[in-house]
Amino acid sequence: MKVENLLTRLPAAKRAEAFTELLARPGVRVERIVSRGQATPGGAPMVQAQDEWVLLLEGAAGLRIEDSDEVTLHAGDHVWIAGGQQHWVTWTAKDRPTVWLAIHLD
Template sequence: MADKISRSESARRGGRNLPCWVLFPERAKTMLTNLLQHFPAAARAGEEETFDDLLVRPDVKIERIISTGQASPPDFWYCQPQGEWVLIIQGAAGLQLEGETEERMLQVGDFVNIPARCRHRVNWTQAEPPTIWLAVHYERAG
């Protein structure tokens, strides 16, 4: 994804619209470009759930979550001020939304939209292979 640049910066480059990794090579080294690779050490060791921001903007945040058998603590429910859309890229998980009697079993390719302030919990996640979520957090509730 190319960064937005000023006209003076564009002129300095001879008017060419070069990719950001050419202009800012230090960013390319830290940019996550594959959801199934480059796991943090804690995820590789199965020590804790990890969260990697992929894109953060004022009204949206996209992150990769790697779960290795983690679950919500007993009697704990998430209740977030923003909506969250999640997709299972690898592995599986059991998700429960408040008011639903049945747990939702999410497998590869399954997704769900969790509206803002909807209480929910993760009952279990597959440890091997790790469960990889793509999460999109969007607009805060008013």
């Protein structure tokens, strides 16, 4: 058995978000995302075919899903993003890593 910790040995993520696939099985993919000051460009929302459940493990971020107001996420907050929905990460903390756990469901 190999025990690992999602919050240790984090990538710097200073130029771009860092994505680490943790598990991939038919119909499900789990990844850790590390952000540090990144945001989604206003004119280029993220849209994916599959549903996504995201949990903020550490740090803070702003998130907006189409037709809704921006919300601020803190450690422990989680959100469901339905497949096909436009969404934007409006900001992430610059002074410390923002660590997400994302579960993608086909």
